[in-house]
Amino acid sequence: MAEITLSNITKRFGDTLALDDVSMTVPNGAFVVLLGPTGAGKTTTLRLVSGLDQPDAGRIEIGGTDVTRMTPAQRNVAMVFQQYSLYPHMTVRENLGFPLKSPLLRYDDAQIARKVSEVAEMLQIAHKLDNKATALSGGEMQRVSIGRALVRRPEVYLMDEPLSSLDAKLRADLRVELKNIQAQSGVPFLYVTHDQIEAMTMASHVGVLDHGRLVQFGTPREIYEDPVSVYAASRLGLPRINILPADLFAGAPTGARYIGLRPEQIRQGDGAESRVIRVEHLGDQTRLHLKFRNHDLITVTDAHSGLRSGDIVQITPDAPFYFDASGARVH
């Protein structure tokens, strides 16, 4: 376990700028989630930290040591690959034991067997230990891939969408397990996901990447409550933040071009009239799709709301975000 520092990292693949002058510190014991759409540089960041790729410029430190030119083995990192990358000719047991058999670790067979069965138990794949790695479902493969990282205690865990192909129940279970491991071991996590809930519940820090640039880095609450741009604001929140022309409502500051309204920033009961298009009862809440002066809005209302489509709801912005024409935040 160690603090990880990226200083002014730049990485190009041919003409594409994958990472552009990224600096970030992953504090010891932190759980950093990287957010951003495909091509934003999330996986590249993981690969650079792991040592599978070398940056074109910049410095990477793990625990104060410059590891920029070191191999993955020297860095002692564990990575969960998005495409699983299991060893296809080995059984699940052999896959999980593989990292432990590294001569660098000096475990005896009994220790290896114990650690493998612990991890298999936790990931609910104990009954598949003697299956061949290719004779598994996608979700099982993904769990083996996670297990192969979790069997040892590296300096840092790097995970590239590790829960993406699991069903909802298992995903919720493993979120808790991963959080526990992070809390107990103190090993920092660098974690890529598209899942809002994973980002909000697991992250101690969130890094928002946009076309290779780190546009915001902070706690999930900071990103959620104080986004620097439309882009950063759109990364978190379910339903997504509504972005509308600022002049739809009174009170926009000068320079503001857009108004950003999260569901809780839309107060219902007074103000301008909007029409309900659709009502979605989700159990714990109700989602309202509204039409407001030819603009679509999604907001949340009381779980037992009796609203129906066609009804009229009055709405007012409540401490909204304002953004300028480039999408940057205006205060």
Place this chain on the structure above:
Amino acid sequence: MSHSVIARAAEATPPGLARRFKGLSDRAIAWSFVAPTIFLLLAVNIFPLIWTIRLSFTNFRANRPNAEVEWIGLRNYDRILTDSDIWQTMQATAHFLCWTIVLQVLIGFSLAWLINRKFKGNDLWTTIIVLPMMLSPAVVGNFWTFLYQPQIGLFNYVVAFFTGADPTSFSMIGSVSLAPWAIIIVDTWMWTPFVMLICLAGLRSIPDSIYEAAECDRASKWRQFWTITLPMTLPFLMLAVLFRGIENFKMFDLVVQLTGGGPGNTTTLTSIDLKREAFEKWRTGYASAYAIILFVTVFGLASIYVKALNKVKER
């Protein structure tokens, strides 16, 4: 088996096709498609095999078609299996087979491993390496007799250059101890590229991401080779061994061209011996028994081997 194929073909034939062939059932149509192939197989494979088995119990000679054919039971087999000359050709064949396979697999795999690194011009190198395989065995045999020439041969000159020995002091083809190696060297020169191509296919079938995972799992290059590269290319390697084994068991042209089976009987492989018995000495019955013995041997070895191959593939 043919019945189930017919049944399946009949099932797969769309309804309505029968209407165009008036009076024929679907089954009859399916048969009419399959029959030529079955007939051809029977005519050129099954019938000769059965006929050979029959002849192997007789003293028939093809150059004397009018002579009376005598039924002599197992006497041909008895004579072959107790003939020390034939055992010597078997040994020569085994020696040739084992060494060509060992050398071709070792060199072929190493070459494939080197070519598989990403470097500039590796396509060109692959083409150059594969060249010998594209030549006719007769041509290869012929020009290697020149390379092996003690007086003017390049091979002797190169050996002399590195060892300091006199190039005219040894003759690869003329010497009883060197001739078996002469044919092994030429076959290895010619067919190693083939093994290399198969190994290359095996190596290329391993995705980079597997090595990346191993890299992150802190496996050294050495360990990656033994735990990933080798096990994952093993089915390909075994396939190469199967191909080369079958090919070299029936090796004929190259060796006839190079040594003609000599000196003495040292490079007389079974196929050469068999050809002599059948078409020079015209002992057709005897040669038939010989062929059946070889067939059973190859068939037995190949089926054991294919079973092992399938086991490796399943792993």
